[in-house]
Amino acid sequence: MGIKWNEFFITGDPLILGSQIAIVLTMVGIVAGVTYLKKWKWLWSEWITTVDHKRIGIMYIISGVLMFFRGGMDGLLMKAQTSRPEMEFLDAQHYNEIFTTHGVIMILFMAMPMLIGIMNVVVPLQIGARDVAFPQLNALSFWLFFGGAMLFNISFVIGGSPDAGWTSYFPLAGKEFSPGIGNNYYAVALQIAGIGTLLSGINFVVTILKMRTKGMTLMKMPMFTWTSFIASVIIIAAFPIFTVALALMTFDRLYGAHFFTLSGGGLDMLWANLFWLWGHPEVYILVLPAFGIYSEIISTFSRKTLFGYKSMVLSILIIAFLSMVVWVHHFYTMGSGPAVNSIFSITTMAIAVPTGIKIFNWLFTMRKGRIKMTNAMLWSLAFVPCFIIGGVTGVMLGMGAADYQYHNTLFLVAHFHYTIIPGVVFAVFAALYYWWPKMFGFTLNEKIGRWHFWLFVIGFNATFMPMFFLGLDGAVRRSYTYSVESGFAPLFLVSAIGSVILALGFFAFCYNIYWSIRHADRNITGDPWNARTLEWATASPVQPYNFAKLPEVDGLDPFWKMKKNNEGLTIKDSDIEEIHMPSNSGLPFFMGVVFGVAGFFLVFEWHIAAAIAAIGIIAGLIYRSFDYDEGYHIPVDEIKETESKWRNVEGEVHNYVK
Amino acid sequence: MSSKIDHSLPLEYQTEQNRLNILGFWIFLGAEIVLFATLFGVYGVLYQRYAGGPTHQDIIMIKDVLIQTVLLLTSSFTMGIAIFEMRRQQLKGLIFWLVITLLLGSGFLFMEINEFIHYVHLGATMQTSAFLSSLFVLLGTHGAHVTFGIIWAIMVIIQLVRRGLTPTTARKTFIIGLYWHFLDVVWIFIFTFVYLKGMVG
Numbered sequence: 011m012g013i014k015w016n017e018f019f020i021t022g023d024p025l026i027l028g029s030q031i032a033i034v035l036t037m038v039g040i041v042a043g044v045t046y047l048k049k050w051k052w053l054w055s056e057w058i059t060t061v062d063h064k065r066i067g068i069m070y071i072i073s074g075v076l077m078f079f080r081g082g083m084d085g086l087l088m089k090a091q092t093s094r095p096e097m098e099f100l101d102a103q104h105y106n107e108i109f110t111t112h113g114v115i116m117i118l119f120m121a122m123p124m125l126i127g128i129m130n131v132v133v134p135l136q137i138g139a140r141d142v143a144f145p146q147l148n149a150l151s152f153w154l155f156f157g158g159a160m161l162f163n164i165s166f167v168i169g170g171s172p173d174a175g176w177t178s179y180f181p182l183a184g185k186e187f188s189p190g191i192g193n194n195y196y197a198v199a200l201q202i203a204g205i206g207t208l209l210s211g212i213n214f215v216v217t218i219l220k221m222r223t224k225g226m227t228l229m230k231m232p233m234f235t236w237t238s239f240i241a242s243v244i245i246i247a248a249f250p251i252f253t254v255a256l257a258l259m260t261f262d263r264l265y266g267a268h269f270f271t272l273s274g275g276g277l278d279m280l281w282a283n284l285f286w287l288w289g290h291p292e293v294y295i296l297v298l299p300a301f302g303i304y305s306e307i308i309s310t311f312s313r314k315t316l317f318g319y320k321s322m323v324l325s326i327l328i329i330a331f332l333s334m335v336v337w338v339h340h341f342y343t344m345g346s347g348p349a350v351n352s353i354f355s356i357t358t359m360a361i362a363v364p365t366g367i368k369i370f371n372w373l374f375t376m377r378k379g380r381i382k383m384t385n386a387m388l389w390s391l392a393f394v395p396c397f398i399i400g401g402v403t404g405v406m407l408g409m410g411a412a413d414y415q416y417h418n419t420l421f422l423v424a425h426f427h428y429t430i431i432p433g434v435v436f437a438v439f440a441a442l443y444y445w446w447p448k449m450f451g452f453t454l455n456e457k458i459g460r461w462h463f464w465l466f467v468i469g470f471n472a473t474f475m476p477m478f479f480l481g482l483d484g485a486v487r488r489s490y491t492y493s494v495e496s497g498f499a500p501l502f503l504v505s506a507i508g509s510v511i512l513a514l515g516f517f518a519f520c521y522n523i524y525w526s527i528r529h530a531d532r533n534i535t536g537d538p539w540n541a542r543t544l545e546w547a548t549a550s551p552v553q554p555y556n557f558a559k560l561p562e563v564d565g566l567d568p569f570w571k572m573k574k575n576n577e578g579l580t581i582k583d584s585d586i587e588e589i590h591m592p593s594n595s596g597l598p599f600f601m602g603v604v605f606g607v608a609g610f611f612l613v614f615e616w617h618i619a620a621a622i623a624a625i626g627i628i629a630g631l632i633y634r635s636f637d638y639d640e641g642y643h644i645p646v647d648e649i650k651e652t653e654s655k656w657r658n659v660e661g662e663v664h665n666y667v668k
Numbered sequence: 669m670s671s672k673i674d675h676s677l678p679l680e681y682q683t684e685q686n687r688l689n690i691l692g693f694w695i696f697l698g699a700e701i702v703l704f705a706t707l708f709g710v711y712g713v714l715y716q717r718y719a720g721g722p723t724h725q726d727i728i729m730i731k732d733v734l735i736q737t738v739l740l741l742t743s744s745f746t747m748g749i750a751i752f753e754m755r756r757q758q759l760k761g762l763i764f765w766l767v768i769t770l771l772l773g774s775g776f777l778f779m780e781i782n783e784f785i786h787y788v789h790l791g792a793t794m795q796t797s798a799f800l801s802s803l804f805v806l807l808g809t810h811g812a813h814v815t816f817g818i819i820w821a822i823m824v825i826i827q828l829v830r831r832g833l834t835p836t837t838a839r840k841t842f843i844i845g846l847y848w849h850f851l852d853v854v855w856i857f858i859f860t861f862v863y864l865k866g867m868v869g
Contacts, residue, residue: 143688143692144688144692208699211699212692212695212696212699213692215695216688216691216692216695219691220691221688246695246699246702247698247699247702248702249699250699250700250702250706251702251703251706254706254707254710257805261794261801261805262801265794266794266795267794267795267801267804268795268796268797268798269710269714269798269801269802269805273719274719274797274798274801275714275717275718275719275797275798275799276714276717276798276801277713277714277717277798280710280713284706287706628819632823635820635823635824635827635840636827638836
């Protein structure tokens with residue numbers, strides 16, 4: 011044990027004290043609000059215990075937005091600290107913790123849940139299925155992710171945050187140089203969330219392989235389904251490596267093993283290799299579904315079938331393969347020699363080829379299309395030039411010899427923000443504008459959306475463009491301050507101002523959600539964008555069972571063809587049969603809680619308490635093994651009623667784009 | 669996910685949900701292969717980094733390991749017989765062979781724990797050297813999987829006794845069978861690359 015209770019809560023820093031007070035007030039506020047509105051039962055039976063893929067997806071997205079806020083605050087604090095030379099806003103330790111949590115939260119607790127959330131909502135609908143293959147496992151995935159995310163987030167008020175960077179390289183991340191418990195949070199919280207992600211990957215692979223509706227062969231799947239499928243395959247291939255790496259880190263830190271230590275024969279660079287063996291595929295797990303989102307949106311708003319479908323599929327397969335064989339480019343400076351570095355330079359630069367094919371395909375999709383400038387389309391358009399800047403600087407970094415110059419500078423930081431923000435964040439925004447009506451039954455406001463778009467895109471470029479030049483001038487990453495003589499001050503200031511504009515853009519987005527919940531038109535069709543794939547053949551918001559009668563398809567853009575040929579859009583009473591549905595379950599939530607609690611004890615190295623909590627995990631598994639719940643059936647009358655409601659709406663129904 | 673039953677297929681494949689579960693488990697085993705491959709990779713990097721501590725030849729008890737191997741390989745064979753009995757609709761035979769499998773598995777586990785205790789008495793602990801860290805974690809992960817498999821199989825046996833052979837219990841039995849064979853395959857690699865290779869130096 012040996013925990014010092016006076017160090018349990020972080021004290022003495024006004025910023026953190028403020029956060030602690032804010033957290034307590036928020037929690038009291040939420041509890042009081044839910045109690046006042048008498049919503050506890052609703053919250054439990056409609057959301058916490060749900061196994062509906064759409065609701066799980068929405069919970070993922072809400073968590074992602076919250077984590078975006080948290081990670082964004084970290085980013086703003088960093089930008090404030092570096093806005094002027096020799097600032098004394100944050101001390102070095104605090105700065106270290108903030109860039110670490112910023113990276114971890116943005117990648118693993120913002121980008122991942124956003125994309126997995128969108129996959130959850132959209133993929134079963136696109137393939138004409140009623141749910142994923144394992145609905146309860148899907149809920150477990152979410153609650154494990156959520157448990158891990160919460161465990162990681164409490165680190166900055168209880169016990170101290172990890173401070174060795176989101177890559178947590180050894181020997182710095184080892185017990186010898188980071189004796190506090192901060193890095194235990196990293197090892198344990200990411201492990202819990204990672205198990206959830208792995209289970210999601212398995213779930214989606216089985217769903218997409220086995221649950222496609224009649225006639226949808228692999229080469230007739232919508233592009234977002236394809237990219238989600240390949241991303242899930244990469245999850246299965248890459249996440250176990252991270253599981254092992256984190257477990258070994260835990261053994262090193264908690265039990266004195268010698269995997270990555272400097273003493274006892276350990277190899278610190280073994281960690282870097284394992285980390286990036288997972289970490290590089292991880293960035294393609296993020297960006298591939300985003301590519302799929304852009305493919306859907308560009309095709310819809312260009313009013314054309316996606317150009318070069320087969321080459322798109324081939325490109326994602328090649329990208330998936332190459333993603334596994336480039337990991338050494340993250341540490342050319344390890345000194346593995348010119349031969350090794352050359353091979354990894356070539357594989358790295360080769361990724362530009364399939365990615366370039368995709369870019370050209372999107373451009374050709376737009377060529378001669380009747381383009382509709384909706385917000386979703388604007389994000390997709392902005393993605394192309396911004397992402398190309400990220401991609402081209404990536405090729406620069408990929409050249410092993412040149413990388414010795416760029417390594418560990420802000421040039422690299424600018425590069426990966428130019429890939430991840432246009433590649434993932436723009437895609438998430440585009441997807442939210444696009445699929446929002448499917449989730450909630452109304453569209454987000456297009457006018458406020460324009461503010462969101464322009465502020466965010468301008469702010470993004472103003473923040474990260476100067477960092478390329480700072481990096482080329484020699485400004486290193488992760489340094490909490492710089493001297494006046496360095497001459498970095500003007501560009502750092504531009505970057506800081508940019509980050510404020512970026513933040514305003516995000517607030518415009520939050521305001522848009524608030525405004526649209528209050529005022530948006532509820533009387534919309536199931537197909538407000540005049541779109542092409544099967545998810546638009548359902549109501550907005552989607553019925554619990556998705557499809558009253560499973561559709562049949564015989565090509566790409568099936569819903570577009572249904573509309574053109576005016577067939578399959580109506581449903582006969584005789585077609586409706588009762589539908590089998592899985593029952594809700596509180597077990598996934600319980601598992602998320604016990605995993606979180608056991609993880610918390612493990613972080614503090616209270617092994618007996620952790621072992622007792624782990625009994626809860628075993629108990630949950632045994633309970634599940636003996637659970638023979640067969641689900642329930644929705645009766646025909648109820649389906650008829652639901653269907654008649656949205657298929658024959660009285661009065662004016664709005665289609666947002668003709 | 670209708671509960672339509674296709675009687676032309678083996679019991680465990682008769683419902684759609686069963687077919688999904690079995691495919692899902694195969695894919696899970698794919699992830700497990702990556703997990704063990706990573707552990708083997710780590711062992712492959714660290715296996716000569718003795719840091720002045722004991723080497724393979726100092727600690728390995730090859731006779732005991734051979735007995736462990738025979739126990740586990742036999743248990744995989746008896747698991748095969750159990751599934752064969754399941755296909756013949758012989759519930760009693762199925763349970764009998766499952767129990768034999770678990771006894772053999774427990775014997776393996778007992779000997780492995782003894783082996784670990786023996787190592788610790790020789791002063792070869794996980795904290796001694798990188799070699800021993802990777803050895804203990806590789807063997808320990810396999811051993812933990814066997815332990816988990818035994819507890820899981822007991823749960824399945826209880827359900828078989830209570831509910832008899834239904835598509836659901838047959839699917840559960842079939843999946844634990846897949847899991848058990850997988851652990852056997854992993855052990856073959858451990859036996860070859862850790863013990864045999866360690867003995868020849």
